[in-house]
Each structure stands twice: as structure tokens, then as C-alpha cells.
Amino acid sequence: MYAQMVETGQKSVRALADMSSEERAFQQRIDADVKVEAADWMPDAYRRTLVRQIQQHAHSEIVGMLPEGNWITRAPTLARKAILMAKVQDEGGHGLYLYAAAETLGVSRDQLIADLHAGKVRYSSIFNYPTLTWADIGAIGWLVDGAAIMNQIPLCRCSYGPYARAMVRICKEESFHQRQGYDIMMKLCQGTAEQKAMAQDALNRWWWPSLMMFGPPDADSVHSAQSAAWKIKLLSNDELRQRFVDQTVPQADYLGITMPDPDLKWNAGRGHYDFGAIDWQEFHDVLRGNGPCNRERLATRVQAWEEGAWVREAALAHAEKRADRGDELG
Numbered sequence: 598m599y600a601q602m603v604e605t606g607q608k609s610v611r612a613l614a615d616m617s618s619e620e621r622a623f624q625q626r627i628d629a630d631v632k633v634e635a636a637d638w639m640p641d642a643y644r645r646t647l648v649r650q651i652q653q654h655a656h657s658e659i660v661g662m663l664p665e666g667n668w669i670t671r672a673p674t675l676a677r678k679a680i681l682m683a684k685v686q687d688e689g690g691h692g693l694y695l696y697a698a699a700e701t702l703g704v705s706r707d708q709l710i711a712d713l714h715a716g717k718v719r720y721s722s723i724f725n726y727p728t729l730t731w732a733d734i735g736a737i738g739w740l741v742d743g744a745a746i747m748n749q750i751p752l753c754r755c756s757y758g759p760y761a762r763a764m765v766r767i768c769k770e771e772s773f774h775q776r777q778g779y780d781i782m783m784k785l786c787q788g789t790a791e792q793k794a795m796a797q798d799a800l801n802r803w804w805w806p807s808l809m810m811f812g813p814p815d816a817d818s819v820h821s822a823q824s825a826a827w828k829i830k831l832l833s834n835d836e837l838r839q840r841f842v843d844q845t846v847p848q849a850d851y852l853g854i855t856m857p858d859p860d861l862k863w864n865a866g867r868g869h870y871d872f873g874a875i876d877w878q879e880f881h882d883v884l885r886g887n888g889p890c891n892r893e894r895l896a897t898r899v900q901a902w903e904e905g906a907w908v909r910e911a912a913l914a915h916a917e918k919r920a921d922r923g924d925e926l927g
């Protein structure tokens with residue numbers, strides 16, 4: 598699939614013969630699976646692509662804390678509350694690893710955050726949907742973290758060393774997140790008819806947005822061909838989406854709930870599930886800022902940043918004091 602993507606993307610991916618000697622040497626190292634490190638020479642466009650993708654990813658983790666964070670005070674038991682708090686804190690940690698990975702490319706974290714708050718850069722579409730019931734917390738862990746793992750496992754092998762290494766730890770934590778979500782869904786599905794209906798309702802609302810997380814269809818994906826040539830993307834948007842559907846449908850069967858898709862059926866010839874058409878208009882509306890919660894999410898982040906100013910100032914003052922005293926940092 599990777600080779601096919603590079604081939605079909607020939608329009609946007611230049612042949613080795615058309616490259617400068619530096620670019621050619623860079624591409625040959627990528628082709629030989631040598632990791633690119635922060636201090637290595639890299640084409641400006643490779644650097645820009647990584648800054649774009651890694652910061653979008655970092656922002657997604659931080660904004661992604663909000664829909665679930667809303668349920669920490671309403672978790673049904675002490676154990677569920679402790680688990681959810683740990684999960685949401687993990688997402689904050691993922692954001693920090695990813696901002697650190699982006700910083701190795703010569704951008705400052707303050708600038709990345711300023712760009713997010715100014716609405717100049719994206720975060721994942723999925724976090725612009727509301728969490729209406731406790732079952733949504735189960736559905737997010739099961740579906741959203743499940744989709745995230747599917748997308749992120751290949752990123753552990755991507756060509757940029759600092760990003761790939763950050764992803765290894767993130768993926769381990771995402772596995773726990775997915776399991777905790779599925780566990781919530783299992784409890785609800787084994788509970789009363791009303792609880793099972795809550796689980797089905799959450800699946801109905803989160804299924805299609807989860808499929809959109811993988812990005813536009815390959816044919817409309819502007820960055821895929823070049824990112825595949827640079828081995829930032831090892832599997833295509835559609836390929837990952839299909840794998841996610843194939844993995845998740847049997848899990849829904851086990852729960853005894855159904856995807857909200859009348860066209861979903863096993864295709865023995867393809868060895869995959871066929872599924873219905875995704876509403877790409879909805880995806881583009883969300884990307885343009887018109888999803889159900891876009892404004893609320895951004896406003897909450899900006900408010901948290903402003904209210905946290907004193908913490909950053911105190912931390913800086915403390916670090917300066919220690920530096921003046923000649924203390925070792927760390």
C-alpha cells in the first residue's frame with residue numbers, strides 16, 4: 598500500500614533525479630529506514646510537515662482532555678473516578694511529550710500554543726463533539742482511543758526519531774485507555790435495559806465521528822503521498838480506517854450492540870467489512886470550526902492558559918532562583 602501511495606502520488610512526490618544532492622541523500626537514508634534525528638539536515642518541507650502534524654497531535658491530546666474531564670466529578674464510582682483521572686492525566690502527558698518532540702524541530706511551545714488559541718492550527722475533529730452521558734466515556738475509550746492506537750502504532754516506526762520514540766510510550770498508555778473504555782461498555786451492556794440503551798446511544802453518536810478521525814479519503818488527502826514518501830505515514834487514511842472497522846465490529850457484536858450503519862456487512866471476497874458512506878460534509882464543517890463544541894473547546898483552553906499564567910510565572914521564578922544559586926536542574 599505504501600509503495601502504491603508513493604506511486605499514485607507521483608505528481609506531488611519528486612523523483613530522486615530532480616532533487617538536490619542533499620535532498621537525494623536525505624531520501625536515500627529514509628528509503629534505507631535510517632531514522633532522522635533533530636540535528637540532521639532535513640528539507641524545509643519535511644520539517645514543516647512534521648511541525649504541522651506533531652503539533653496537531655499535541656493539541657488533540659490537550660483538547661482531548663476536555664470532553665472526558667467533564668465527567669470526572671460525575672463518575673459513577675470511586676474506582677471509575679480514579680481510573681478516569683489517571684486516563685485524562687495521561688492525555689496531558691502525551692501532549693507534553695509531543696510538544697517536546699515538536700520543539701526538537703526548532704519551534705517554541707509558546708508559539709504552538711499561541712497558534713492553537715488563535716485558531717490557526719487544527720486539533721482532531723473528534724473532540725468537537727459533546728459527552729452527554731457516562732456511556733460516552735466508555736465509547737470514547739473504546740472507539741476514539743481504539744482509532745488513535747490504530748493510527749499511532751505505525752507512527753512508532755515513522756522516520757523522525759523523536760516523534761517515533763514518543764509514540765512508543767503513548768501507544769502503551771492508549772492500550773490501557775482503550776481497555777478501560779471497553780470495560781465501561783461491557784458493564785453497561787451487561788446491566789439494565791436502560792444502561793444497554795445508553796451504550797447503544799453512545800455508539801450511535803461516536804461511530805461516524807470516530808471513522809472521520811483517520812482523515813479524508815486517500816483520493817482527497819493532500820499530504821498523504823509526500824508523507825508516505827518520507828515515511829511519516831506508513832499506512833494510508835483509508836487503510837487504517839478499514840482496519841479499525843474490521844477490528845471494532847466484532848467487539849460490538851460481543852457487547853450485543855450494533856453500529857449505526859445499515860450498509861455494514863462482511864464481504865467474504867474482500868476479507869473486510871463493507872461500510873456505508875461517511876458524511877464528509879460534516880467532517881469539513883467541523884474542520885471549519887462549526888462542530889457542536891468547537892467554540893467551547895477553544896474558549897476553555899484559552900481560559901485555562903490565562904488562569905494558569907501565575908503557575909508558569911512561579912515556575913520560571915523558581916527556576917531562575919535555582920540557576921542563580923547554581924543548583925542542578927532536573
Ligand code: BYC
Pocket residue numbers: 649650653654655657658659660661662688719720721722723741742745746748809810811812813817818819820821824830834884
Ligand atoms: N481532524 O492530507 P490529510 C487522541 C486535516 S488524539 C482534524 O490526510 P495528513 C486522544 C489535516 O490536518 C489523536 N483535521 O492530512 C486524545 C489536513 O489539514 P491541514 C490525534 C484533520 O496530516 C485524548 C487536511 O485535513 N491523532 O488519540 O496527511 C483523548 C487533509 O488531510 C483530520 C493524531 O493527530 C481530523 N480527524 O493526515 C483520547 C495522529 N484528518 O493540516 C484520545 C497524527 C485530517 O493541511 N496525525 N485533517 O490544514 C496523523 O496521523 C495525520 O495528521 C492524519 C491526517 C491522519 C490525522
